[in-house]
Amino acid sequence: MKDFVKNPLPQSIPQSLIDKLEKVETATVGHFMHSVFVDRDISATDASKRVAGTAVTLRLAANDSTLLHDVISTLRPTDILLIDRSGDNRHACWGGVVTNAAAICGFKAGVVDGPVTDVNEIRQNDFPMWSRGRSSITTKLYAQSGAFNVPVSIGGVTVNPGDAVLADESGVIVLAPAIAEEVADRALDMQAAELTLIERLKAGEPLGAITGASAMVTERL
Template sequence: MFRVGDLPEPIAPEKLAKLAECETATIGHFLHSQFMDPQLGAVIPERRVAGTAVTVLVPPVDATIMHYAIGHARPGDFMVVDRAGDHRHACWGGVVEIAAHIAGVVGAVVDGAATDYEEIRRTGLPVWCRGPSPVTGKRLGISGAFCVPVSCGGVMVNPGDAILADESGVVVIRPDQIDWVVEEALRRQTAEPGIIARLRAGEKLHMITGAGAQVEAALKRV
C-alpha cells in the first residue's frame, strides 16, 4: 500500500540561507532535542546545507517510493528518508543522487545505508546516512509513503520542517522556530572570536564562561 501526501510549502530561500550560516553545534548549546542520531554521518565532509523537509518512508527492500519521491522533488528540498528500521538495503545510490541533484535537492538524510559513495562525492549533493552497503533496495511496487510524518534518526519530521545539516550532525527546526534559532545561533557565533581572543591573551576558560564561579559556589554549599 502506498500513501502520498501533498508537497509542503517551501521555506523562503532567504530564511534557509540565514539558517545555513548557523552551525549545528552552536544550536546544540541552547536546543537540546530535535537532533538526529549522531550515527547518521556525512558522506561528503565540510559541507553545511539547509532545506525544506520532504519526507519519504521507504520500507525494507522495496525502494519504489524513493524513485517516486525524487521524481517529485523541487529545488530547495531536503529529502528525509525513514527506512523503517532497515539498515542493510541502500535506497540511495549513484542514480538517485544524480536525479536528486538535477531536481535541485540540496541534501538528503537516510536513516539507513547508502551506496556508491564515490559517485555521491563526485556529484556533490550532500548525504547523511548510517554507512555504506552494497545491498540495494528493489523496485517491488508494494508499499511506501511520501510527504507524511516520519521518524528519522530518532526525531519526528513533518513535511515542511527545516533541516540543517553539517559535519557535526543533523537538526530539525520547526518553521516557527527558525527566526529565533537563527538569531541566537548567530549571536553566539559572533561572540566566539572575542572569547578565543581572550583565551589567547591568557585568560582562563572557566573565568570567561563563569564555570569557575559556579563550581566554587557549589563547593561552598557542601
C-alpha cells in the same frame, strides 16, 4: 488500503530563513536545545557540507525503493529529502543512479535513516548526503508500499513535511517553521559571542576566568 501514498510538496520555508540557517552550526544549537537532533549515527558523507532547507519526507518499506524512484526528480532546489527506512538498516535505498537523479534535479540534500552505497559517486556528484553508513545490499523495485510527504521518524525525531532542516558536519536537526527563525537568531548571537571569547583567549585570558568555571571550582574547594 492503498499501497502507496503521494501527497503534494509542502510549502517551502522562505529563502531568507534558509540563508540564515546555513550560517548556523548544529553544535551551537546543541548548547540550548536537545530534542530536535536526529541520532548522531546519521552522519555526513562529506563533512565540509552545511545545508538548510525544507523537509520533504518519504517512508519506504525495508527492501523496496519504488516510490523513491518515482518522486526523486520532482523536488525543488530548496528541498531536503528525508527517508524513513521503517527500521531497516541492511538495504541501501540510495546509490549512484539515485545520486545522479538527485544532482540533475538539483534539490538541496538527502538524509537517510539507513545506509547508502556508491559513496564515491555521491562525492563525485558533490551531493550533500547524511546516512547511517554503508551497505552493499540494495533495495529493489518491488512496488510494495511507500508514503510521500507524511510524518516520518528520522533518527528518533518526528519530521513533518515543511519542517526546517539544518545539517552539517556535526549532525542533523529538525525545527518546526514557527521556531526556526528564533533558534537561528539565538545561535548566531552565540556564535558571535564565541568569536569574542576566542579573541580574549588569544589576548592571554584563561578560559576558566572568561567562562566563570574557575571561580565555581574555587568556591567548592
